[in-house]
Amino acid sequence: xxxxxxxxxxxxxxxxxxxxxxxxxxxxxxxxxxxxxxxxxxxxxxxxxxxxxxxxxxxxxxxxxxxxxxxxxxxxxxxxxxxxxxxxxxxxxxxxxxxxxxxxxxxxxxxxxx
Amino acid sequence: xxxxxxxxxxxxxxxxxxxxxxxxxxxxxxxxxxxxxxxxxxxxxxxxxxxxxxxxxxxxxxxxxxxxxxxxxxxxxxxxxxxxxxxxxxxxxxxxxxxxxxxxxxxxxxxxxx
Numbered sequence: 001x002x003x004x005x006x007x008x009x010x011x012x013x014x015x016x017x018x019x020x021x022x023x024x025x026x027x028x029x030x031x032x033x034x035x036x037x038x039x040x041x042x043x044x045x046x047x048x049x050x051x052x053x054x055x056x057x058x059x060x061x062x063x064x065x066x067x068x069x070x071x072x073x074x075x076x077x078x079x080x081x082x083x084x085x086x087x088x089x090x091x092x093x094x095x096x097x098x099x100x101x102x103x104x105x106x107x108x109x110x111x112x113x114x
Numbered sequence: 115x116x117x118x119x120x121x122x123x124x125x126x127x128x129x130x131x132x133x134x135x136x137x138x139x140x141x142x143x144x145x146x147x148x149x150x151x152x153x154x155x156x157x158x159x160x161x162x163x164x165x166x167x168x169x170x171x172x173x174x175x176x177x178x179x180x181x182x183x184x185x186x187x188x189x190x191x192x193x194x195x196x197x198x199x200x201x202x203x204x205x206x207x208x209x210x211x212x213x214x215x216x217x218x219x220x221x222x223x224x225x226x227x228x
Contacts, residue, residue: 004157031214042118042204042218043158056215091157095214100146100165103216105157 002026004106006092012112013082020078021109025094032075033103034067035091036060043091049075050097082113116141116207120219128227129197135190135222137205145207147188148216149179152202161203164188175199200226 005024013019025032030051035043046065047057051072061067064082069075079086089110093103121136139145146165150158162173169181179190188205202223206216 033215035218041220042206043216045215045217048215093158098214100163100208101214102160102163103214105150105159107155107157 004092004094004104006090006106006109008109009107010110010112012114014114015082015084017082018078018080019082019111020076021090021111023075023077023092023094023106025074025092026104028096029094029104030072030097031095031101031103032069033093033095034075034077035093037089037091037108038087046077079111082111084113087111087113116143116145116209116217118205118207118217118219120203120205120222122222123220124223124225126225126227127195130194132193133191133195133199133224135203135205135224137188137190137219139186139188139205139207141186141207141209144210146210147179147181148206148208149173149177149188149190150204150206150218151175152204152221154201158204161190195224195226197226197228199224 007022033048034046037043049069064080067077089108091108092106095101095103117140119138148163149161164171164181172178202221205219208216
């Protein structure tokens with residue numbers, strides 16, 4: 001069990017550029033979650049997948065955000081035309097299928113938009 | 115919609131002293147309750163969770179929490195803290211839907227002084 005990994009750990013980009021983050025969940029976990037955490041606040045839910053199906057998206061996830069989980073394995077989160085307000089820590093978590101199952105979090109990707 | 119309020123943003127305490135981190139929640143439906151710890155530059159790690167049954171829940175690292183339905187609280191306690199307990203602590207709730215997504219409080223920074 002190697003845990004949840006995220007890549008890159010840090011990303012600095014200029015406003016207007018596109019960025020893509022990757023999350024590799026624990027191998028036998030069906031569910032994958034994306035959260036966003038800004039300074040001084042707790043994580044906020046963005047979206048989640050059950051296998052390859054994206055089942056729920058938060059209102060926080062504007063049209064500039066898109067997430068995929070092809071083949072139900074790793075997931076990518078893309079932000080198009082980044083804005084300074086997108087600067088945050090993006091966290092990925094995975095769990096087994098039950099809603100009471102423990103979510104295991106990755107170390108996060110810190111995005112800074114200049 | 116559910117919400118979580120962590121009543122103290124920062125809690126300084128001396129080593130070997132007891133500590134309580136307070137968490138209140140609001141929800142119109144039944145919830146599951148969680149406490150996570152986040153060490154610097156690391157992902158969130160589950161400390162303990164309340165799903166049902168006994169209202170006193172024991173977790174890792176000597177932490178425990180008590181669910182109080184009438185007061186809608188889930189306070190975290192430890193009888194004697196160590197320097198290594200210095201970290202950010204997050205309370206979270208999950209409502210009983212298929213999503214399993216969590217709503218987090220804004221965190222409490224616990225600083226243990228020698």
